Amino acid sequence: MSDNGPVQTRCPVLNVRRVDAYYAITVVAPGIAERFRSGQFVSVAVGGDHSSTLLRRPFAIHDVKPDYGGTVEFLFSVRGTGTAWLSERRSRDLLDVVGPLGRPFPLPRDPVNCVLVGGGSGSAPLFPLAQSLRRRGCRVDFVLGAASADRVFSAITARRIAETAVFTTDDGSFGTRGRVTDVLGGVIEDCRSDAVYACGPMPMLRAVTAVAGGHGVPVQVAVEETMACGTGVCMTCVIPVVGEDGITRMVRSCVDGPVFRGEQVRFDDVGSIPFDALGAPGWKGSSAARAAESARDIA
């Protein structure tokens, strides 16, 4: 119905691969591939038409290729019923996929230096981002962290694409023992980074935002909130974000995100309604704020 909005398609599975602790599924989905920009995700129906698991599962798009008119790849680790079912798919099975969803990473206009920071499977969207940045002449450096060696994501690809790639694991089984934020400051210094991009769990994004802020470097984060719809209609995926106007709103991470400017996310208040958020119990709506609100997004 729209040329750059998401589409819903039944796509054939091209293949399902194991990659260390992850599975990678590639589907033939030209409509999604042609619209894709890095940072966006797909949502996949799981369990078949008569499944008791009603909701779609969101996955970041890891790769898009022109084969067969356009393929889309996503990676996942088996976590619960939905990912277990997905791991059992075979070539030629059909998957009901909606995408691309969400706001992509904003790309710098100039060829600046970028650090890409990822945790576990949260690293997936950084790879197409790295390609886009490289095409614009940006320098790309990677910092990838995980619990253990087999959960470090595509180390080889990272080394190939990036100027430098630093790895951390909680158990020290690969790269530096510790967390991405233990090394991030050094990387920003060494690589004279102008921008940070990060994906992964909320506590990591918060720590990365703090480190980047400490170095005066802007940071874009891609969040992973629980999502019922992924298309913006259910209001279950909200997080508190400060707008350009200084007003905190509970915004939908699926359509207003998943990418946000790190310093705009009120990490300390995720999981609560900040008292000063628009429409919070304690909030006293000024007429200015209300006017701003109604002016917003009027198409």
Add this chain to the structure above:
Amino acid sequence: MSDNGPVQTRCPVLNVRRVDAYYAITVVAPGIAERFRSGQFVSVAVGGDHSSTLLRRPFAIHDVKPDYGGTVEFLFSVRGTGTAWLSERRSRDLLDVVGPLGRPFPLPRDPVNCVLVGGGSGSAPLFPLAQSLRRRGCRVDFVLGAASADRVFSAITARRIAETAVFTTDDGSFGTRGRVTDVLGGVIEDCRSDAVYACGPMPMLRAVTAVAGGHGVPVQVAVEETMACGTGVCMTCVIPVVGEDGITRMVRSCVDGPVFRGEQVRFDDVGSIPFDALGAPGWKGSSAARAAESARDIA
């Protein structure tokens, strides 16, 4: 837990075949095969572990073979979600099957003449029955009916096993146009039948029972009531049956049946509680009836 009771097993699918309007699934299930007697059925879980279709689907056992330690075959037509799912199974998939369930057909002690009457997929249990009867030296004749030619069940096998085989279809596309009961009386006369066995929809069983009764021949019917459990615990599959003691009880067609003596089934009252049934609102429990009840089945 028991040597001749049913077992529950995850059995590999050996193959799925199309047979006219039907599908035939063969599973490897030695425990079920070795316990099987004709007239019994299996109940199959459909849709996988996270399916929203909770209940098992009952199917008559159509064939049992010694291959792979023991295989069991059942036939079905696609009717709703469960049978649609089953029709999509492939070799090596696992099915959760419980069986053999229900009371089998009683077999005559002497080598008598038997007519086997079936309607559509309801004919399935008659084939192993025919084999058993033949092994006892009985004469077997078939009367098989269906809506149309492609729904007549295993006509070739029937011709091979039986002395004679008569077919009827509603649309006349195969055999005689009409219903099994239009020809049954003639077959009973011609073949000097001593016993009738019938499976199929309730109205057919009722008509067959009437014809057999008119010819003074006993009839065994296998009913197909909606079943939630198939094992006797849910009490949803009951029909009114007159016991040897003359008392009507609402009995479970899964464990007290599915095979009953035709004249004991109160066909006119299926779908209601006859006023004189044990424990019906109008029923006045005589102490004799109650004593009979408590004596029943005391193990």
Add this chain to the structure above:
Amino acid sequence: MNTDLRIRLGGWELPNPVVTAAGCAGAGRELAQFFDIASIGAVTTKSVMLEPHAGRPAPRMAETPSGMLSTTGMQGPGVDVFLQRDLPWLLSRGGRAIVSVAGAGVNEFGELARRVSAADGVGAIEVNLSSPDPSDPSGRRFVDDVSQAAAVVRTVRSHTRSGMPVLAKLAADVPDVVELATACVEARADGLSMVNTVRGMAVDTRTLRPAVAGGMGGLSGPAIRPLAVGCVYRVHEALPDVPIVGMGGVRTGADVVEFMAAGASAVAVGTVNFSDPSACARVLREFTEWLEARGLARATDLVGAAHRTGVGA
């Protein structure tokens, strides 16, 4: 065959019975990316309040067998923004609007009704009686008190311009849904929407904490369909002339048939919009095909069929 899909809600005619459920389709804009929003009967918009509301803390949802639990807590921008930004967009695309209103207290409902019914292009007002009254700290819902519910309906009706249908949205988990429905109709509701989510809870077995913030949430989706169909059936039996918008777990065209046979004139798709963003269009297509296959000329002939014998059988 030319099947007549039109249905009426009070004096308002809709081209077909498939509508969206409040809070499950925004104001139509997001789903319009997946199908033509003008093709379905109407869009019921997310309940709008007088002021902006930030809603409840996260986690706001958990998946349950054939359903989901949610607690969004009426998050929304308030009626001004709705009337200036969301409603005009929907109307500009040819959509028909049932505007759901939720007041903090009876008076706010009156004010909302006045403003909404004064706006151009609104087709009907739905009165959300089943979410907690934000002005009552105990978390009580209007439906928990029949006379309160009736008072709200009466207020909305008297502030709504005449001719515009007012639908009272009821819950299934009330002591007596027929009594509640009757009281709303006596308070001059033109129709009833039923049902809202059913209160329930899930525990996250990883954290051993309630899966949604605050503990209790609203259960929706196919899991609750039998509860919803039961309510529609009983209310239609008692009030056969009152149009009902049936909802609760609608997933397919056959589910629309089920609700209409139980007594609904229109049927709303809610949670399934989340799992299938083109669900409304698919459900309408499946429903139309069902009518054609059965040779039924008019969708309205189905309404209440389960109360009679032999309809279209």
Add this chain to the structure above:
Amino acid sequence: MNTDLRIRLGGWELPNPVVTAAGCAGAGRELAQFFDIASIGAVTTKSVMLEPHAGRPAPRMAETPSGMLSTTGMQGPGVDVFLQRDLPWLLSRGGRAIVSVAGAGVNEFGELARRVSAADGVGAIEVNLSSPDPSDPSGRRFVDDVSQAAAVVRTVRSHTRSGMPVLAKLAADVPDVVELATACVEARADGLSMVNTVRGMAVDTRTLRPAVAGGMGGLSGPAIRPLAVGCVYRVHEALPDVPIVGMGGVRTGADVVEFMAAGASAVAVGTVNFSDPSACARVLREFTEWLEARGLARATDLVGAAHRTGVGA
């Protein structure tokens, strides 16, 4: 590790918390073909009435998303046959029995309690308050009237030999489950079983008639689990010292964890016995493995965990 699975219902100790739900396991005989009936906590027997009852006409069941609707209408042979035929069989296999009783009117409950508690080997009596009172033609259930429900509990308690726990079986679809539970406890129930099936309906879209005879049926299975967990949570919050047998849609060991965390001391498997005849044994195994994986030494430590923070997390 040696996990301690024992739990207590009043003064009665069970070896583990997994029991069967009334009406979903007969008196244990059929399921004993699939697992050792003595290995689970207890068998709750189908509600027994004073006289034989033929139950309701067919069709008695319909499948719904993640659930089923049923109306068996208390079919059974009456208490004499039960005590002479069914109970002795269960005890002979080492099974523990919770005997569910259903009276037509308050007095019959007293008589049933007297006879059942006089029989050898009964562990506890469960009072089925949530099925329609057969002596009331309106189809009202005892749970629909809190004082009636309390009267039944009081009568059963006074006719039951002292020391034998009396459990009141409640429904989810009542105006206020906490009020009902409190009244039953004040009437000296030693524990609560919750919840029974929830009233609902389905229409067969082939016949356009109600799918079960009589229209309304009882919804059970995983679909209702959030309703059941919500009731257990709220009642445990109000009455933390009262043991609860939780039930409604239990399918896996994780579901047992969910109910116990919400406040149940024991957890019953109902409808899932129909779809998986060895479910009780599997659920107990999965539950035990869960405890071991989390390193919890005692099952009872889980009870009410969702009301606290940081239990076993």
